[in-house]
């Protein structure tokens with residue numbers, strides 16, 4: 053049986069990129085041949101600054117509500133916030149000692165998020181990939197659905213697993229996790245700039261669709277989305293060098309659960325004046341039930357906290373024996 057793990061940072065409202073690239077796909081793995089473990093990575097969320105106590109807790113509950121509203125069933129999947137399961141931090145330390153500084157230096161996300169003044173970035177932001185490796189490996193997860201931007205961090209996790217197994221002479225102890233990066237939505241781009249990814253921490257709210265945006269806001273954001281003046285082409289090839297047009301076609305395809313080719317054949321020759329409203333209608337039809345369900349779930353915070361507590365217990369039951377075996381392999385004494 054596959055063991056699937058993934059996480060989302062509670063650093064703001066979830067975007068259409070997080071939904072199509074990650075959460076929607078998490079739901080697809082809820083099937084009999086997979087065991088699914090999904091996390092709000094709240095410890096990762098403080099690497100780029102503390103948003104405030106109430107804000108962090110609210111964002112964590114909002115991501116949990118979004119998961120459930122998108123179709124994750126907390127009985128079928130294990131759903132919890134990272135900080136409630138100490139195994140993540142425990143293995144992160146071990147992996148800080150396994151991974152190499154050279155690997156961390158190559159991480160493009162660190163460069164993007166630290167900006168020019170890297171001296172002033174937190175050490176946590178720098179060792180972010182070691183904590184992410186721990187998130188995955190502490191469950192011996194085999195498959196990790198993520199967006200394209202996380203590919204490099206997944207490679208870091210695989211390299212860390214392989215180096216641990218090799219250095220400590222335990223071939224196969226940590227399985228090398230497979231990234232699952234597939235479909236039309238692996239990299240949804242900003243609505244203002246087709247060369248930047250849509251991101252919840254982009255200062256411009258017009259650059260993204262939030263899961264909680266109302267119908268008017270969604271329509272306005274798509275109407276104002278940057279595009280070129282040409283109509284849609286009649287083949288995918290015609291989208292080369294048209295990043296904004298390609299992005300809107302990809303979003304349509306992912307929402308409609310079809311391929312970009314199918315969208316192009318339906319809308320060949322259409323002007324954006326016609327395509328954008330069709331896209332907005334589709335997005336509203338898909339997202340409004342999710343945001344209504346999120347609102348309902350967020351009414352009962354105590355129940356959400358109970359769900360996360362229960363998920364954390366189930367997660368710890370899997371993770372603790374793996375940490376114990378790791379400690380034994382290393383030679384850390386533990387009383388039994």
Ligand code: AQP
Pocket residue numbers: 059060061062063064067069070071072073074197198199200201202237238239240241249250251252253254
């Ligand atoms: N634009 C995107 N297109 C497709 N997938 C995306 N993901 C993020 N943005 C896009 C995927 O969503 C999951 C959760 O991401 P995260 O919260 O761990 O952080 P991130 O990748 O850094 O996403 P954001 O939205 O850009 O957050 P901030 O602004 O806080 O950094 C991951 O699987 C990611 O690939």
